Amino acid sequence: MAIASTVTMLSSEVGESIPPDTAHAVSVSLPTWKANVGYEEGEDWVLGKMKTGYPRFFVHKSIEAFANAIVSRHGSPDEKAFLFPSHPVASRCAEFMRKQVPSLVIGKSLRLVDLYPNSGLSNGKVESETMHVKPIISAVLFPRDHIKIAKTFWQHSGDGVSSRRAEYCHRAFDDGRLTIQNTTVPPTKGPRRYQKKESIDNSIQCEPGRAPDRKDYLQFVEERFGRNLDISLACNAKQAIRRRIAGALTANVDLHEALEMAKPSTRTEHVGGFSEHDVYLYPCGMSSIFNTHRVMMACRGEMKSISFGFPYIDTLKILEKWGPGCLFYGHGEPADLDDLERRCESGERFLALFCEFPGNPLLKTPDLRRIRTLANRYDFAVVVDETIGNFINVHVLPYADVVVSSLTKVFTGECNVMGGSSVLNPQSRYYSQLKHFMHEDYEDNYWPEDAIFMERNSRDFVSRIDRINKNAEAICETLRVSPIVKEVYYPKYSPTRVFYDDCRNTNGGYGGLLSVTFQTYLQAIAFFDRLETAKGPSLGTNFTLSSPYVILAHYGELDWSAQFGVEADLIRISVGLEDPGDLRSRVEQALVVARETTNDE
Structure with a gap:
């Protein structure tokens, strides 16, 4: 087991x-409270030093460089570009921008540029028989003064290109191995438009139960930009990831051994019909949520959704900005379910209820049993984000129609690759509709090199969870006995623990995430500044990672978040694999400094 230095x-x-x-x-x-505030305020002393950032909020420098190169060659000085892994995804961005800014005209001020491997070139043009080849990169070019609108889609959808894909394709672009095709009208049907009988699909479609379409894409990726990785194993890596998520692969073995092992029963064997073929991979966790919502609307029609409990910021934004909006229950209390039941009884209809298990950052757990009962009675779907609980600790699929998760977090642990998953429940009343639509619409946009890193990192996932659970409980106990601590938020000590325990696996714990507030704002600042851990966004890392979460996630809406009990001075701690005694000592030292802090400082 690798422990971070x-x-x-x-x-x-x-x-x-x-x-x-x-x-x-x-x-x-x-690393300091001041630095977090400076980041949110856009101060140069922070932004000027940023080598990177959380990928959906900070456009990676390799992505920005590639986008600028495309604009330089195929655009104009007053344009900017955002990059996406496929034409349909780029089309969704263009359509979102057009709706937000009606003056943008697709094909003129708003353009899509598709880049293809150039094996089908003849005199610099795409030959007719390859006109439906799937592009490897699609760029949306637009007037630079609309960059905030494009960034909104990038952030909320999670469907932008990964930095590894951009880095790789930029080299191919410079080397003349990618060619361009401009598209003026974005499609609305999805990837099947590229799969006509006469078409050639250069993508590596590694969706569940489907073999790669061609070797061309693999050859393109494997050639000299391959970073000494056997990219041809990408589909096998994705299969291993899906098996691991399904619970059919728990051993810490290399990829070859993993695929040769006899296939054991899944963790959800009592959910009839479930298999790894019901697991779909996405470029990041938010992409899995965004696309699950999109698929739900396509299958069931555009109805309001329900956001139950205080959610991660972008989940709520997705439900509000795509479709007819959502009913938001920020407290996630039984009284909210009472209100929902009254609404349904009066005839209101809803698409789906989205919730986290448990929630971020208050670690409150929704009553999935009652939610499932209401969903069955009033015909709405249930989508559960199990990222924080994680499927080693909890088993929520029997209560959900779809389970989504960010693999970027504890599943990988290494903090060096993004990924997401969406799991369909075969017992769901919507399963046939969802499965049929996914067969027609699902794009495997997970970049092969990212998949290989994800598979390698996740091999010890099962063994890491137990240690993280124990470390987190030890930190909670240290914090709970301090007189300057106002509240420790953790599923084990929450009033909603009974709902967590309803879904807790036999040997499951309460996860690695906790939050803490203090008696005074200055004590919170002093504690955070003194705490000797890595400090930054994200969670689920193999090393302990802390942040003033509300400052980072809700700086522009602190009063709004406070009305749901999410206080501005809340500190979130994602506990890692370090020695528990050393971790407790670091927390104790920070508590000593915070206790000496007075309101006069």
Whole structure:
């Protein structure tokens, strides 16, 4: 079991990647309270030092460089570009921008540029028989003064290109191995438009139960930009990831051994018909949520959704900005379910209820039993984000129609690759509709190199969870006995523990995430600044990672979040694999400094 180097983690300066010197790191060092505020205020002393950032909020420098190169060659000085892994995804971005800014005209001020492997070129043009080849990169070009609108889609949908894909394809672009095709009208049907009988699909479609379409894509990826990785194993890596999520692969073995092992029963064997073929992979967790909502609307029609409990910020934004909106129950209390029941009894209809298990950052757990009962009675779907609980600790699929998760977090642990998953419940009343639509619409946009890193990182996932659970409980106990601590938020000590225990696996714990508030704001600042851990966005890392979460996630809406009990001085701690005695000592030292802090300072 690999344990992060505490010394290395603590060496980070403002703007340094976490882990340090990691090209595709998922987090960034904001080591003081002042640095976090400075980041939110857009102060140069922070932003000017940023080597990277959380990928959906900070456009990675390799992505930005590639986008600028495309604009330089195929655009104009007053344009910017955002990059996406496929034409349909780029089309959704263009359509979102057009709706937000009706003056943008697709094909003129709003353009899509598709880049293809150039094996089908003839005199610099795509030959007719390859006109429906799937592009490897699709760019949306637009007037630069609308960058905030494009960034909104990028952030909320999670469907932008990964930094590894951009880095790789930029080299191919410079080397003349990618060619361009402009598209003026974005499609609305999805990837099947590229799969006509006369078409050639150069993608590596690794969706459940489906073999790769062609070797062309693999050859393109494997050639000299391959970073010494056997990219042809990407589909096998994805299969291993899906098996691991399904619970059919728990051993810490290499990829070859994993695929040769006899297939054991899944963790959800009592959910009839479930298999790894009901697991779909996405470029990140938010992409799995965004696309699950999109698929639900396509299958069931555009109805309001329900956001139950205080959610991660982008989940709520998705439900509000795509479709007819949502009913938001930010407290996630039984009284909210009473209100929902009254609404349903009066005839209101809803698409789906989205919730986290448990919630972030208050670690409250929804009553899934009652939610499932209401859903069955009033015909709405249930989508559960199990990222924080994780499927080793909890088993929520029997209560959900779809379970989503961010693999970027504890599943990988290494903080160097993004990923997400969506799991369909075969017992769901909507399963046939969802499965049929996924067969027609699902795009495997998970970049092969990312999949290989994810598979390698997740091999010890099962063995890591137990240690993380125990470390987190130890930190909670240390905090709970301090007189300056106002509240410790953790599923084990929550009034909603009974709902968590309803879904807790026999040997499952309460996860690695906790939050803490203090008697005074200054004590919170002093504690955070003194706490010797890595400090930055994200969670689920193999090393302990802390942040003033509400400052980072809700800085522009602190009064709004406070009305749901989410206080501005809340500190979130994602506990890692370090020695428990050492972790407790670090927390105790920070508590001593915070206790000496007075309101006069």
